[in-house]
Amino acid sequence: MNNWDNIVGHSWAVEMIVSGLANDRLGHAYLITGPDQVGKTTLARTFAQALNCEAPEVERPCGHCRPCKLIAIDRHPDVKLVLPEVSGRGKLTLKIETIRQLQQDLNLSAYEARYKVAILERFDAATIGAANAFLKTLEEPPGKVVLLLTAIDADMLLPTISSRCRTLNLRPLPPDLIEQSLATRWQVQAEKATLLAHLADGRLGWAIQAAQDETILQTRAEHLSQLHSALAGRRAHRFALADKLSRKPETLPDVLKTWLSWWRDLTLLNQRRGQSINLILTNVDEIEHLEPLAASWTSEQINASLNQTNEALWQLERNANIRLVLENLLLVYPIPELA
Numbered sequence: 001m002n003n004w005d006n007i008v009g010h011s012w013a014v015e016m017i018v019s020g021l022a023n024d025r026l027g028h029a030y031l032i033t034g035p036d037q038v039g040k041t042t043l044a045r046t047f048a049q050a051l052n053c054e055a056p057e058v059e060r061p062c063g064h065c066r067p068c069k070l071i072a073i074d075r076h077p078d079v080k081l082v083l084p085e086v087s088g089r090g091k092l093t094l095k096i097e098t099i100r101q102l103q104q105d106l107n108l109s110a111y112e113a114r115y116k117v118a119i120l121e122r123f124d125a126a127t128i129g130a131a132n133a134f135l136k137t138l139e140e141p142p143g144k145v146v147l148l149l150t151a152i153d154a155d156m157l158l159p160t161i162s163s164r165c166r167t168l169n170l171r172p173l174p175p176d177l178i179e180q181s182l183a184t185r186w187q188v189q190a191e192k193a194t195l196l197a198h199l200a201d202g203r204l205g206w207a208i209q210a211a212q213d214e215t216i217l218q219t220r221a222e223h224l225s226q227l228h229s230a231l232a233g234r235r236a237h238r239f240a241l242a243d244k245l246s247r248k249p250e251t252l253p254d255v256l257k258t259w260l261s262w263w264r265d266l267t268l269l270n271q272r273r274g275q276s277i278n279l280i281l282t283n284v285d286e287i288e289h290l291e292p293l294a295a296s297w298t299s300e301q302i303n304a305s306l307n308q309t310n311e312a313l314w315q316l317e318r319n320a321n322i323r324l325v326l327e328n329l330l331l332v333y334p335i336p337e338l339a
């Protein structure tokens with residue numbers, strides 16, 4: 001029993017790291033990729049613990065010694081967590097000044113650890129300048145330094161960066177594994193664990209956060225009720241809703257992602273029509289809303305709505321006129337028949 005057991009799934013990645021440690025064949029830089037909240041930083045932290053744990057080798061990382069405890073809360077003097085800055089509309093930027101500061105730190109020898117470790121979260125948010133500055137460290141790393149980069153996708157990095165790292169690509173976890181972990185490790189009640197496991201899209205970190213923070217499910221319920229309200233109303237009602245939503249632009253990516261997952265479920269149900277295939281739906285608690293609509297709307301209507309929701313998300317990321325984007329979107333959604 002050691003701290004690697006806290007990593008749910010991703011066992012091949014753990015094995016790769018453990019065997020590298022055991023055979024003294026460590027890389028000096030690793031790139032851990034995968035969707036948001038799939039467990040990238042948790043894996044990186046546990047790796048840093050394994051590198052600096054004071055327990056006998058087979059028990060590393062123990063999770064109990066001083067280095068393990070300090071690393072778990074990001075307070076170890078030789079293990080730096082480097083985060084990008086968040087600006088308006090949620091955009092992440094990793095700046096060159098941040099990289100320069102880190103490089104100064106890494107050039108000093110370790111205070112107390114065997115290895116200095118830098119965990120650079122979301123390196124895909126690095127500016128070109130920051131990435132190029134960091135390249136020097138990747139090419140000639142100071143001794144006893146291990147660099148752990150995380151990113152959504154290796155393709156979002158400069159090839160000069162990704163080619164100098166060993167890549168560990170973490171895949172989304174299956175819903176049943178998330179459900180089981182929520183129930184056994186985090187004592188989440190069964191029905192809630194099932195719902196969160198489906199909503200999580202393979203991201204255990206998201207599911208844990210949503211289990212602990214009620215506002216996440218409440219916010220989702222609001223987003224869905226806005227969608228239901230839009231779908232029940234006609235043009236004037238939809239324009240009013242577009243106006244209301246456009247006043248809170250920071251919430252829109254979340255709103256649209258919730259709607260997108262709902263339309264995706266509807267597409268699946270519509271395609272299945274008449275056949276008994278087992279579907280993995282996201283919004284399992286919406287099935288009573290979804291099933292009659294999947295039967296009454298055409299696949300063209302549903303596909304057009306799904307595509308336009310995707311398009312709206314894309315346009316908002318590119319600073320399009322928010323109200324216009326929402327009006328266009330809501331006019332593509334099917335209008336109820338006049339009674």
Ligand SMILES: [Zn+2]
Nearest residue numbers: 053062065068
């Ligand atoms: Zn330890």
